[in-house]
Each structure stands twice: as C-alpha cells, then as structure tokens.
Amino acid sequence: DAKTTQPNSMESNEEEPVHLPCNHSTISGTDYIHWYRQLPSQGPEYVIHGLTSNVNNRMASLAIAEDRKSSTLILHRATLRDAAVYYCILRDRGGNTGKLIFGQGTTLQVKP
Amino acid sequence: DTGVSQDPRHKITKRGQNVTFRCDPISEHNRLYWYRQTLGQGPEFLTYFQNEAQLEKSRLLSDRFSAERPKGSFSTLEIQRTEQGDSAMYLCASSRQGLAFTDTQYFGPGTRLTVL
Numbered sequence: 001d002a003k004t005t006q007p008n009s010m011e012s013n014e015e016e017p018v019h020l021p022c023n024h025s026t027i028s029g030t031d032y033i034h035w036y037r038q039l040p041s042q043g044p045e046y047v048i049h050g051l052t053s054n055v056n057n058r059m060a061s062l063a064i065a066e067d068r069k070s071s072t073l074i075l076h077r078a079t080l081r082d083a084a085v086y087y088c089i090l091r092d093r094g095g096n097t098g099k100l101i102f103g104q105g106t107t108l109q110v111k112p
Numbered sequence: 113d114t115g116v117s118q119d120p121r122h123k124i125t126k127r128g129q130n131v132t133f134r135c136d137p138i139s140e141h142n143r144l145y146w147y148r149q150t151l152g153q154g155p156e157f158l159t160y161f162q163n164e165a166q167l168e169k170s171r172l173l174s175d176r177f178s179a180e181r182p183k184g185s186f187s188t189l190e191i192q193r194t195e196q197g198d199s200a201m202y203l204c205a206s207s208r209q210g211l212a213f214t215d216t217q218y219f220g221p222g223t224r225l226t227v228l
Contacts (some may be wrong), residue, residue: 003131023182032214043116043203044155087154097168098207098215104155 004088009107012078020073020106022088027068031090035073036100037085044102047073047086048058083110114138118204120208124226125194133143133223137206143228144187147203147219150173154205162209163185194227201225 005023012018025032035047046062048055048062050071055062061074075082091098117136119162123176127129132216135146142163156166158177160168171181178196181187191198 035115036217041221043205043222044217045219046216049214085154097160098143098217099157099160099168100147100155100205100217101157102147104152104154 002075004090004103006086006106008104009109011109011111012075012082014080014112015108018075018078018082018108018110020074020075020086020108021070021087023070024088024090025069027090028092031092033062033064033068033071034089034091034100035060036089036102037084037086038105044087044100045079048096049091055058066076078108078110080110080112083108116204116206117171117222118202118220120223121221122224122226124213124228126228127194127196129194130190130192130227132188133202133204135187135189135204135206135223136155136221137186137204138218141206141218142184142207142209143207143215143217144181145205145207147191147205149203150199156196158189158202184205191225195223196227197224199227 034049036044038044050062063072085105087102119134144161146158159179161181176192179189193228201222201223203221207215207217
C-alpha cells in the first residue's frame with residue numbers, strides 16, 4: 001500500500017483557514033486520496049476524497065498537486081469542533097476490499 | 113439511518129478471559145470492517161466482510177481472534193484467552209456496495225477493551 005506523510009501536529013486560530021498538507025510521493029495512477037478525521041473519543045468520519053481534480057464539499061476542500069505527489073485539505077474557517085486528528089489515506093481503486101490504511105495523522109488544535 | 117452501533121462501549125476483563133463484541137452496521141450496508149486502535153496510533157485493519165463472507169483477514173488477527181457476520185447483518189468479534197496487549201479500541205465500520213475506491217466508511221463509536 002502506498003504511504004502518506006503528514007505533520008504530527010498543527011495549530012490554528014478559530015475562524016481562520018487551515019491548510020493540512022499530505023505527501024504521497026509513491027502514489028500510483030489508480031490511488032484515490034481520501035481524508036478522514038477523528039474527533040476525541042469518537043470513531044473516524046469521512047471528510048472528502050479525490051483523484052486528480054480539486055474537490056469541494058460542505059466540510060472542506062481538497063487541493064491536489066498536478067503531479068499528485070501531494071495534496072492539501074483546506075478547512076475554510078476553523079471552529080473549535082474541528083479539533084481532531086486528520087488522516088490522509090490512499091485507496092487503491094484496484095483493491096477489492098476497500099480497507100483503509102491509516103497513518104498517524106495530523107493532530108489539529110484550534111485556539112479560540 | 114441510526115448509524116453504526118457497537119456494544120458494549122467499554123469492557124474490562126482479566127487476562128485469560130474470553131470477550132465478545134457486537135457491531136450493528138447501517139442497514140443495507142453490505143460491507144463491514146473491523147479495526148483496532150491503540151493509544152496515539154491510527155486505526156489498523158483487522159478483517160472485512162462482504163455480506164456474510166469474510167473476505168480478508170489481517171496478519172494482526174491471530175488465531176485467538178474470530179469474527180462472524182451471520183446472515184450478513186450484525187457482526188461479532190471474539191477474542192479468546194485475552195492478553196494485556198489486546199487492550200485497545202475496537203472499531204467497526206460499514207459501507208454500501210460500490211466501487212471500492214469511493215465508498216464512504218461509516219464508523220461506530222468503538223468498544224474500548226482493557227485487559228487487567
């Protein structure tokens with residue numbers, strides 16, 4: 001499974017944008033980029049995913065580099081509820097189980 | 113849609129005892145996954161069911177672990193002869209049949225196991 005690299009932790013101020021980076025230099029052409037987050041004492045929850053083009057949904061935006069070796073999750077206005085561990089995951093579209101391979105993720109702290 | 117539920121939420125047991133956890137997926141989700149998460153780490157995949165068939169097991173799943181999903185609905189994860197190293201959060205997730213690379217997995221709240 002292709003690997004991702006994320007900073008261990010980041011800090012943000014409330015109501016400011018947050019850019020969470022992810023490096024995936026060994027990504028293959030069939031790998032989708034998924035982001036999940038895990039709030040304290042909860043199971044992970046889906047945030048967003050993409051293949052090549054930038055993606056937007058109600059939670060966040062995903063910016064994917066042209067060479068696909070990196071991506072950035074963008075929270076447009078961080079709130080205290082966004083404090084969580086954010087995981088960047090590569091999923092092989094050729095796989096037949098869809099299992100998620102989590103790394104250690106980025107712990108985001110949001111300061112009021 | 114009531115989400116994925118897991119029972120119990122917490123379990124404390126003594127080393128050597130057997131424990132069983134239950135997961136109720138979102139109805140009509142035919143894919144079901146078990147993960148294990150230790151403190152400070154991301155979740156690790158344990159096993160996968162498609163309907164009632166167990167299609168993949170991680171090397172992490174020793175012979176003391178067994179999982180079932182009778183009738184393709186709820187699932188159970190049993191650990192026999194528990195060891196202190198089994199202490200972790202056990203997470204269940206479900207998703208709807210679709211392209212494996214795009215389906216969203218919905219996670220339950222987890223069962224926290226403490227082995228004394």
